[in-house]
Amino acid sequence: MTRTGAKIAGGLALIAAVAAVSGPAARAADLIEGVTTYTLEAPFEDVRFDLEGAIVNRGLVIDYTSHIGDMLARTAADVGASKDVFVNAQSMLFCSAVLSRKAMEADPANIAYCPYTVFVYETPDAPGTVTVGFRRLAETGSDASKAAIGEVNALLDEIVREAAGQ
Template identity: 55%
Template sequence: MTRITTSLFATALAALVAGPSSAGDHAVLLPYKGSFDDATFAVENAIIGRGLVVDYVSHAGEMLARTAADVGSDVKLFEEADIFLFCSAALSRKVMEADPTNIAHCPYSVFVYEREGEVVIGHRTFPEGPMQEVQALLSEIATEAAE
């Protein structure tokens, strides 16, 4: 192997061994003072209030609870967890005209979960550049819902 190939291989292997990064690296989390149901209602209203349409609500918490035994786990991750998926035609067009590979980030999402009695509203973070405008939109939605 060449020195460059060896270096790339070592870097990739180190990344795999290190595992996932902390939430601070890939998600913005906001505590919610209220019930899970109130938080999901607030998120949906914040999305709709901007003239956007919720395309799908993924009930990830239910799926994880339902399939835990199937994958050999007895760990309860969430009391409840939902992910709201939606898009903005104008913003999506803008970021994809800047870089068509930004399609990888669509649809956008805001999540709500309850874990150990705490309710959290959040969203993923995005790379520098045009996707920061999407991140700003998600931050506005999450912050409005968390208030």
Template identity: 50%
Template sequence: MKRLVMAGALTLFSTSAFAENHAITYPFEGDFGDATFAVESAIVGRGLVVDWVSHTGDMLNRTADAVGSDVKLFDGADIFQFCSAQLSRKVMEADPMNIAFCPYGIFVVDQQGEVIIGYKTFPEGPMQEVQALLDDIVKEALQ
């Protein structure tokens, strides 16, 4: 029983640590529309193509009743998905299973007027080059 409690506590603490470190975020001075425009412009300005924009906030608001919730998580939440052929090839030649991280995404969220831009973190090794690209794009969007 003691082992079970210890294993549960370890899992809880591991999950909490993971939850705190799974994304890099930056506050955006401006509204949601300005932030989404800035992110898309920064991606396209690098010669990359936005493959898809996931309107996650709209989906969560639209489906809240269907899943039995009355919580509004975001006033706006979009995820811009894209790839870099050159960088993707490089990281997948290092490890073909890096395909699991493609496409790359940058999110913009608005929670009660607080707009945040961010991206999920990647493991050490070749994927850090992708993380650096995402960070550069986000920092450009913040200017």
């Protein structure tokens, strides 16, 4: 093997090692306009735990966890449903006192955005594939309002990226 070939082989081995250590790769997608999602191959509970940690480790408090998948399964017979939508599905609601105050000082109507919601789910059609995401808030109003809402969107994206291993 030539010196150049050895360097290339060594570089490829390094890339493979980094990829193996860095965990599952997440793919970004906008499944619905205005909704940002990341999909990865991982156990649902691990991603859910990482999503919770990404929120709490920033000093934020989860006000409510909505067990959407459980609710749909529990009420399926009552509404005549014949399809399982999720294997697991939850959303978490929380706010940032700093960012919410900034947004509402810029425009009191921004109260409509609080609390923020992030979600995580796995479907029966793709077991082992977990999607994590958030609904992007509309950056409208004054320049100060747009900037404040932009900061909230950036925070939400950071949180779901962290949970997706990005």
